[in-house]
Amino acid sequence: MQKKFSRNIKIINKNTPLKLFLMLVFLMHGNLYSQVKTSVDSTKVKIGAQVNYTIEIEADTTQLVVFPETQTFSPLEVIEFYETDTLKNNDKYRLIKKFGLTQFDSGWYQIPRQKILIDERSVFSDSIYVYFQDVAVDTTKQKLFDIKPIIEVDKPKSKTWLYILIGLLIVALIAALLYWFIWRKKPLTEEEKIAQLPPFERAKVELQKLDNSKFLIQDQTKEYYSELTRILRSFIDEKVYDRAMESTSGELVEHLEMLTEAKQLKISNEIIQQINTIFRRADLAKFAKQDPDMESAKSDLNTIDKVLDAINKALPEPSEEEKLLNEQYREAQERKAKRRKVILTSAIVAFLLIATVIGFGIKYGFVYMKDVVIGKATLELLEGEWVDSDYGMPPIYISTPEVLKRMDAPVPAEFKDKIKITAFGYQLEEELTIAVTTTNLTEPQENLDLNAAIEGNLQTLESRGITNIVTLNEKFTTPNGAEGIKTFGTLSVPKEKKEGYIDGNYVMLSFTSKDVIIQQIVLVWKANDRYANEIAERIINSVELQPKSK
Incomplete structure (x- = not known):
């Protein structure tokens, strides 16, 4: 288009009617109103030199005279508009206006007639021809050189790089925050380290912590026995009977006896009785508020330690199939944890993108956002x-x-x-x-x-x-x-x-x-x-x- x-x-075009062109070019001329004199200081100068063009007008003191103040001397160029000189002669004013003109091509040039306004009437100056001559160059002394080739000028650099840099910094900051809070392998607390141990080793460590606790010193017998039985129940729940945590003391002892009789768990009746005794003493401490002495409590902790050893020893070695299942379970847990991180990261990134789009859309308009993304040409020109x-x-x-x-x-x-x-x-x-x-x-x-x-x-x-x-x-x-x-x-x-x-x-x-x-x-x-x-x-x-x- x-x-x-x-x-x-x-x-002017070949298709433009001649009548229209004649209307444009051949129009009425103004009448001379007062005496106008036109002169130049020289009619022959070198190219680039200044020609002083002078207009003189005689007018009444009551008349308003306006000289040309714009570039109306084409094809000549105006170097300077001089101030108007005013001379008074009786009841007349003699106004002198000077213009500095030049031209950078050789040849004869016509200084066009200039329109001067006196009150509301127009008068015109005479046109004058001036010759601009070439400057002689002695080529025997001055070397000639080829015309310099056209060189490209770099456009002013835009601020696009700054916006890209800011965007990259924002993306890097978000990535660093996501890594720090989600993907970074965080240092484990002591509780987390203990939780990752195998059941037997974890039970041993928890017994050691209980032995070093201040429950007995502070007469917190109930809390002491609650933690002691929890350690034993947790171990049995993971390795022997998966309902040990929710069973009563009697039900758990009865189930251990059944496993022993069925030869599924090779522990002695003495071990079962020791478990039963400690459970009963713990129930009395927790529900009947009967506090055993410190020595008995210490003895019960040592007994549980031996019970753990006996039960762990009685457990059969895991088969290759069980080891494989355990490994598969561990890998599945890792994949599950990784999948949770991916989902959480994706949700955060999606939320930030949607929030950014909505925020910019509310501020600048959604149509503008679309045009920025697709790169609309007129928008790029405008900005x-x-x-x-x-x-x-x-x-x-x-x-x-x-x-x-x-x-x-x-x-x-x-x-x-x-x-x-x-x-x-x-x-x-x-x-x-x-x-x-x-x-x-x-x-x-x-x-x-x-x-x-x-x-x-x-x-x-x-x-x-x-x-x-x-x-x-x-x-x-x-x-x-x-x-x-x-x-x-x-x-x-x-x-x-x-x-x-x-x-x-x-x-x-x-x-x-x-x-x-x-x-x-x-x-x-x-x-x-x-x-x-x-x-x-x-x-x-x-x-x-x-x-x-x-």
Whole structure:
């Protein structure tokens, strides 16, 4: 879309009616109002040298005189605007305005007629020719060198790397926290180390801890016997009878006797009786509040220690199948623990991602988040590094997301001595087109019809297949006070590779400069693209036609 459109951003085109062009170029001239004298300090200078161009006017003391204060001397360039000198002669003022001009190409150049306003009437100065001659170079003394090749200038570095670095640091911090709290092999506490021991060794260690405790010293007999019987029950529960922890003392002793009679557990009746005695004494201590003496309690602990040895010795050696099952059980437990860690880690990461998306979505909008992820081109332009530059002569100061490149602006042969067109543009496929054009007329025209130039551009667009052009016009003023016309609306542009049309919006800013120059800025972008809308608004608000103050 944009490539087709950019070729139509021309004030003069082969398809533009000749009548429209004649309306643009041949307009009425103003009448001379007062005595105007024009002079230059030299009509022949070297290229790059300054020519002082002077305008003198005699006017009444009550009249308001306004000299040109903008770049209206094309193709010459203004080096300096000098202050106006005022000399009084009786009831007349003699006003002298001087301009410093130059040119960097050799040849004869015409200083265009300049319009001066006296009150509300216009007068024009005379045009003067100045010759800029080449500087002689003695090639016998000065070596000649080839033209330097074009070099690429690096674009300003964006802050993308900073955002990536911050993101990586956040990811690293989250990974470190997950490792520290979930995956790290934490140092085991003493209780955890004891719990991982085999049943017999664990029971032995627990008996040793009970022997070193202060239960008996502090007359905590109930707590002492509760822990003593728990150690024995826990060992029997894991190695002999898996319901030992929930059985009563009598039921447990009775089951041990049955196992002994059935020769499934080879322990003596004396051992069973010792177990029964200690259980009864423990029941009395826990429920009848009968406290055995310290020596009996110590003796019972030693008895339980021997009972553990006897039962462990009586247990058969585990078969290879049991060892395999135990190994499989251990591996299954490890896999289960690892699976729990994976699930917990995945849940935390998913929660953080969802929370991040929701948080950014609430703050910036979910559509914006989607466009960031897929990399929408107009969004990247909007948030990228913008370029502030000027184009054409006199310059158009404008801010754009990319540098505008010079475009060909062909002029019909019959008009080459009447106008000169310079054009700069940028195209983003079918999303966005930016174009800046400057048309210089060789002869100044009073009351230049800017609407004719606008209408000519619109007719050229229609000739290229663009349809449904809705046109609205309104007055437009740049931030530094330059006034022009803003033409805007909607249109339908043929697709480049497919059938059908693309709905778009357009804005055309048009200005005139002292009736010798037409300057236009044209923007076309795809409809319903909010980023392109913001780009267009930002570009329009940046347009200035006067040199920026230093």
